[in-house]
Amino acid sequence: MSTQNKFTHWQRTESQFLAADPKAVYSIVGNLSQTGEWMKSFDGFVVHDDQRGVGTKVDLLPPGKLFGALHRNTAPSGSITRRNQATRMVEFTQPQPAGEMVLRWQVDEHQQGSLLHFTVELHGPGTAAFKFTVANALCKDFALAAARLYKIIAPTAHHKRDAHVVISGGRGFLGRNLVADLVCRGISVAVLTRSPETDFPAEQFSWDGEHQGPWASALASEHPVHLINLAGERVDKRNTPENIAALTDSRVTSTQTLAEAAAGAPQLATWIQASTTAIFGDAGEAELTESSPIPTDHRALPEMTGVAAAWEQAFTEAEVNAAQRYLLRTSLVMHPDAPLLGPLNLLVNTGMGGAMGDGKQWFSWIGLEDWLRLVRCLLGFEEPKIPAGLVHATSPNPLRNSEVMSALRSIAGLPGLPTGSVLPKIGAAFMGSNARVALTGRKVTSQVLEQAGFEFHEVDFASTVSS
Numbered sequence: 001m002s003t004q005n006k007f008t009h010w011q012r013t014e015s016q017f018l019a020a021d022p023k024a025v026y027s028i029v030g031n032l033s034q035t036g037e038w039m040k041s042f043d044g045f046v047v048h049d050d051q052r053g054v055g056t057k058v059d060l061l062p063p064g065k066l067f068g069a070l071h072r073n074t075a076p077s078g079s080i081t082r083r084n085q086a087t088r089m090v091e092f093t094q095p096q097p098a099g100e101m102v103l104r105w106q107v108d109e110h111q112q113g114s115l116l117h118f119t120v121e122l123h124g125p126g127t128a129a130f131k132f133t134v135a136n137a138l139c140k141d142f143a144l145a146a147a148r149l150y151k152i153i154a155p156t157a158h159h160k161r162d163a164h165v166v167i168s169g170g171r172g173f174l175g176r177n178l179v180a181d182l183v184c185r186g187i188s189v190a191v192l193t194r195s196p197e198t199d200f201p202a203e204q205f206s207w208d209g210e211h212q213g214p215w216a217s218a219l220a221s222e223h224p225v226h227l228i229n230l231a232g233e234r235v236d237k238r239n240t241p242e243n244i245a246a247l248t249d250s251r252v253t254s255t256q257t258l259a260e261a262a263a264g265a266p267q268l269a270t271w272i273q274a275s276t277t278a279i280f281g282d283a284g285e286a287e288l289t290e291s292s293p294i295p296t297d298h299r300a301l302p303e304m305t306g307v308a309a310a311w312e313q314a315f316t317e318a319e320v321n322a323a324q325r326y327l328l329r330t331s332l333v334m335h336p337d338a339p340l341l342g343p344l345n346l347l348v349n350t351g352m353g354g355a356m357g358d359g360k361q362w363f364s365w366i367g368l369e370d371w372l373r374l375v376r377c378l379l380g381f382e383e384p385k386i387p388a389g390l391v392h393a394t395s396p397n398p399l400r401n402s403e404v405m406s407a408l409r410s411i412a413g414l415p416g417l418p419t420g421s422v423l424p425k426i427g428a429a430f431m432g433s434n435a436r437v438a439l440t441g442r443k444v445t446s447q448v449l450e451q452a453g454f455e456f457h458e459v460d461f462a463s464t465v466s467s
Contacts, residue, residue, distance in 0.1 A: 007128045007413075008099075012336070012467050013119040014139050016146035019186040022114040024157030026088040026107040028149060029116065032058060032080070038149040040199055041138050045092070048077075056080045060094050062134070099124015101135065112159060116149070118142055136467055140337055143180035147201035150184050160186035161381065164221035168192040168209070168258060169230030169274075170202070173339055174330075174371070178228070181372045185381070190218040192231070209254035216261040224269040226379050227322070229258055232274075232311070244303050251311040259318035271322035272378055273315040277331040277364055277394055279308035283442035285362075290390045290448050301440065324388045326378050331394035331444055334458075335368035336467030340437075344408055353409045353416030359402030361441030364394045367458025374454065384453045392446035397459050401441065407462040 018025055028034050036044020043061035058078050062071045078094035081102070088107035093100055102121040107114050120135045150158070170179050170191035179202045182189050189202040192215055196204040205215035209231055219225055231254040233247050255273065262268055280288050281301040294300070294309055312327060332340055347353050366374075374393055376382045399407075409416045421439055446454075458464045 008123070008125060010122045010127050010131050010135065011119060012135065012139050013117055014142040015115055015117045016143050016180070016184055017110060017113055017115055018146060018150050018153075018184045019113040019159040019161075020150060020153050021157040022088060022107050022109045024153050025114045025116060025149070028153065029105045029107055030083070030085070030088065030090045032090065032092060036061070037152060039142075039145045040148070041140055041142075041145065054080055054083055058092055060092070096124070096126055096130060098126035099130070101130060103138070116146055118145075136336070139467075141176065143177050143184070144201060147180040147183040148199065150186075151201055158186055162223045163226065163269075163379070163381070164188040164190070164223045165226045165228065165379070166190045166192065166218045167228045167230060168207070168254060169232060171195070171197060171200075172230065173337070174333060175230050177335075177368060178230075178372060178375060181376075185376075187381075188221065188223065192218065209250065210257055212257070212261060216264070219262060219265040219268070225266070226270040226272070227258065227262065227268050228272045228274075228375070229255060229315075230274045231255075231258075239303050244307060247303065247307045248310045251307065252314040255311065255314040256318060259315075259320055262321045263319055265321065268322035270324045270326070270379055271320050272326045272328055272375065273312075275312050275315075275327055275329045276304075276308050277329045277392060277442060277444040278304040279312070279329060280442045280444065281305040282440035283362070283444075286443065288442060288444045289446065290392055304440075324378075324380075326386075326388060327390045328375075328378065329390065329392050329394075329444075330371065331364040331366050331392070333368050333371050333393075334365050334461065334464045336465055338368070338465070341408075341465055344405070344438075345412070347419060348405070348408045348412050348414060348416055351414065351416060352419050353405050353412070353414065354418035355402040355405055356419050357401065357421045357439045359400060359405070359418070361401045361439065362398050362443040363401055363404045363441055364398045364444040365461065366393050366395045367456075367464040370395070370456050370458045373457070374449070377454065386448065386452050386454065389448070391448050392444055394444050394446055395456055395459060396445050396450070397456075397461070398443050398445065399461060401438070404461065408465070411462060411466045 032045040033047045043063050046059040048057040056079060058080060060078055076095050078092055081093040082091035091102060091104040093102050100123050104119040106117040120138050122130050122135055165182055165187055167175055167179060169175050171193050179189050179191060183201050191202050191204050192207045193204050194208060196206060205218045207213060207215040233250040279294055281295050281299040281304050283299055295305060315327060371393055377386050
C-alpha cells in the first residue's frame with residue numbers, strides 16, 4: 001500500500017510473509033551489508049563500520065551504468081537513521097537534491113512465521129521526479145527479493161510444507177509473484193521456462209512448450225505434486241490473424257504438452273489451468289458467473305473469446321492425470337506493478353486520464369494478494385476448500401471504466417480529459433497493443449467463491465493499485 005501528499009511526500013510499502021523465525025529473518029535484514037545478496041532492485045550497500053548503529057555512514061549502490069555512475073559520482077553518503085533490535089527495524093536515509101529518500105525494513109512476528117515490510121519514503125520538492133525514476137523501481141519484484149532472502153536463512157529457522165508445485169509460465173507478472181509467495185511459505189517450486197533467469201529463487205527447467213524433454217522430471221517428487229499452467233504468449237498484441245493464431249497455439253500446444261508429460265508421471269494432486277474472464281468478449285451489461293454460457297454472437301471477439309475458448313477446450317479434452325482439476329478464469333489482476341496500469345497511469349500523468357470510450361464498459365478485476373490466496377486455497381494449502389471445476393478469479397466489486405480512471409486520477413492528484421475511443425486506438429497502434437482491451441468490458445463475478453465462503457480482502461480498487 002502507499003500514501004502520498006501531492007508532490008512533496010510519497011510512501012510505498014511492500015509486505016511479504018515468510019515461513020521463518022523472525023529473529024533469523026532480521027539477522028540478515030538488519031545487516032545492510034547483506035542486502036545486496038537478496039534485494040536485486042539495487043546493488044546493495046557499503047557499510048563503513050562494523051557497529052552498524054545509528055549514524056553509521058552507508059553508501060547506496062544503485063544499478064545501471066548510467067544512473068549508477070551518476071549517483072556514485074554526485075550523491076553524498078547516506079546513513080542509518082533508526083535501528084531498533086527489539087522491534088526488528090532498521091532505517092536508511094539518503095540525502096537527495098531537494099529532499100531525501102528513506103528506506104525502512106521491519107520484521108514482525110506473524111502466524112508461525114514473519115511478515116517482512118519494506119518501505120520507500122520520499123520527502124521534499126524532488127518527490128515526483130524520484131518517485132518515477134528511483135522509488136517505484138526499488139519496490140519492484142520485492143516478493144522475489146523476499147524469496148531469495150528465505151533461501152539464505154538458516155534451514156533450521158524454516159517452516160516447510162511437504163508439497164511440490166510446478167509452474168509453467170512462471171516468469172510473467174502472475175507467475176513470478178506466485179513463485180515468490182509459495183517459496184516464502186516453505187513450498188518446493190519448479191518453473192518451466194523458455195529463458196532461465198539469473199538469481200531466480202526457484203529451480204528452473206528449460207522447455208519450449210511444444211516438445212517433451214528433461215523438464216518432465218520436474219513433475220517427479222517424493223511429496224504431492226501440483227501443476228499450475230500459466231503458459232502462453234503475451235496477450236496485449238495487435239489484433240491481427242497472425243497474432244491471434246500465435247496466442248491460441250501457444251496456449252493449446254503447451255497444455256497438450258503438459259498433459260502428455262503428466263500422463264507418464266504419478267497422479268498429480270492438483271492441476272490448475274489458467275484461463276481468462278475475457279472469454280466473454282465485449283459483454284455489455286450482462287452479469288456473468290461460472291454458469292453463464294460463452295457467447296457465440298457479435299460479443300465473441302476472436303482475440304478474447306476465440307483464444308480462451310480454444311485454451312479451455314484443450315484442457316477439458318486432455319487426459320489430465322490429476323485428482324483435482326481447476327479451470328481458473330482470471331480477471332485483470334491489480335497491483336502497483338501490474339502491467340496494465342503502466343499505460344493507464346501514463347494517460348493519467350499526461351493529463352489524459354478521463355474516461356476511455358464512453359466510460360461505461362465494465363472492468364472486472366482482482367487484487368494480487370487475493371489472487372495468490374485463492375490459488376493457495378485451490379492447492380489445498382488454506383481454507384476455505386473450493387470445489388473442483390470452473391472458478392472465476394474476480395472481485396465481487398466490478399467497476400465502470402470511468403470509475404477506474406477516476407480512482408487513478410485521485411491517486412495521482414491530477415485532473416484528466418476524456419480520451420474517447422480514437423486516442424486509445426492511436427496509442428495502441430503506436431505501442432503494438434490492442435485498444436479493445438480498454439474499450440470493451442464485462443461484468444464478471446463468482447458464484448463458486450461466494451458459496452464456498454471465500455472472503456476478499458482487497459475490495460477497494462484505489463488502495464490496491466496506489467503506488
